[in-house]
Amino acid sequence: xxxxxxxxxxxxxxxxxxxxxxxxxxxxxxxxxxxxxxxxxxxxxxxxxxxxxxxxxxxxxxxxxxxxxxxxxxxxxxxxxxxxxxxxxxxxxxxxxxxxxxxxxxxxxxxxxxxxxxxxxxxxxxxxxxxxxxxxxxxxxxxxxxxxxxxxxxxxxxxxxxxxxxxxxxxxxxxxxxxxxxxxxxxxxxxxxxxxxxxxxxxxxxxxxxxxxxxxxxxxxxxxxxxxxxxxxxxxxxxxxxxxxxxxxxxxxxxxxxxxxxxxxxxxxxxxxxxxxxxxxxxxxxxxxxxxxxxxxxxxx
Numbered sequence: 384x385x386x387x388x389x390x391x392x393x394x395x396x397x398x399x400x401x402x403x404x405x406x407x408x409x410x411x412x413x414x415x416x417x418x419x420x421x422x423x424x425x426x427x428x429x430x431x432x433x434x435x436x437x438x439x440x441x442x443x444x445x446x447x448x449x450x451x452x453x454x455x456x457x458x459x460x461x462x463x464x465x466x467x468x469x470x471x472x473x474x475x476x477x478x479x480x481x482x483x484x485x486x487x488x489x490x491x492x493x494x495x496x497x498x499x500x501x502x503x504x505x506x507x508x509x510x511x512x513x514x515x516x517x518x519x520x521x522x523x524x525x526x527x528x529x530x531x532x533x534x535x536x537x538x539x540x541x542x543x544x545x546x547x548x549x550x551x552x553x554x555x556x557x558x559x560x561x562x563x564x565x566x567x568x569x570x571x572x573x574x575x576x577x578x579x580x581x582x583x584x585x586x587x588x589x590x591x592x593x594x595x596x597x598x599x600x601x602x603x604x605x606x607x608x609x610x611x612x613x614x615x616x617x618x619x620x621x622x623x624x625x626x627x628x629x630x631x632x633x634x635x636x637x638x639x640x641x642x643x644x645x646x647x648x649x650x651x652x653x654x655x656x657x658x659x660x661x662x663x664x665x666x667x668x669x670x671x672x673x674x675x676x677x678x679x680x681x682x683x684x
Contacts, residue, residue: 434458442467477508489513561594590619597621634660644670
């Protein structure tokens with residue numbers, strides 16, 4: 384319910400909120416509360432949600448806040464055609480959702496922040512997938528036993544930072560399509576559990592056929608450990624791709640790769656091969672104006 388403050392001057396207008404409202408919403412009440420929310424409001428979600436769709440609202444530069452610390456989700460949270468939403472917390476279970484189902488889907492939205500989600504699966508399913516949107520931030524999350532943790536497709540300006548991916552069956556992060564001005568920093572991939580036939584990468588990028596290439600992508604201070612490939616752009620290249628100051632200690636051959644990467648640089652990275660690995664972990668790249676320098680590549684001490 385909304386909280387209102389009353390002063391003597393407001394006694395004749397008790398239905399007018401004096402400031403941002405704070406509401407608590409359950410699965411039964413969230414639709415109505417969200418429909419009437421105003422910029423600056425805080426909505427606290429409580430209880431279990433089979434799924435949730437929040438759509439078609441513009442909260443301007445002020446935005447609204449959604450606190451999901453006390454909520455669990457067993458279906459997809461869909462954020463559609465939204466502007467100005469800051470989401471914190473939430474426990475997501477995707478065990479029964481299958482290979483392509485998602486914990487959270489963001490589509491045609493802007494100025495969305497997702498902070499500290501906890502998402503777990505059984506080796507299939509996806510975490511947070513954002514498409515055709517701008518100014519998207521996903522940070523400080525925990526992702527366990529998923530096929531893909533975070534995916535950005537056709538994102539114009541975005542950040543992926545401080546996330547931890549554990550026992551992923553394929554990829555931690557995908558950045559694809561015609562995405563631009565995206566930074567992935569201080570993320571960690573650990574204890575991977577690639578499924579049979581998987582092509583695992585901590586961070587994988589590609590440009591889609593028929594779209595502009597990826598451009599202005601920065602991948603920095605990430606950490607990659609175990610039976611996976613590291614940070615790689617394989618298909619159709621990109622422009623101004625920066626891969627710097629990452630640590631990759633794996634047992635797969637492509638530690639860092641950037642093919643057809645023009646005006647790009649791979650610098651200051653440390654790449655090592657795990658003891659007993661079948662392949663030597665390396666740095667590879669091609670492109671006009673690609674700089675590869677100041678990296679350390681060797682066997683793990």
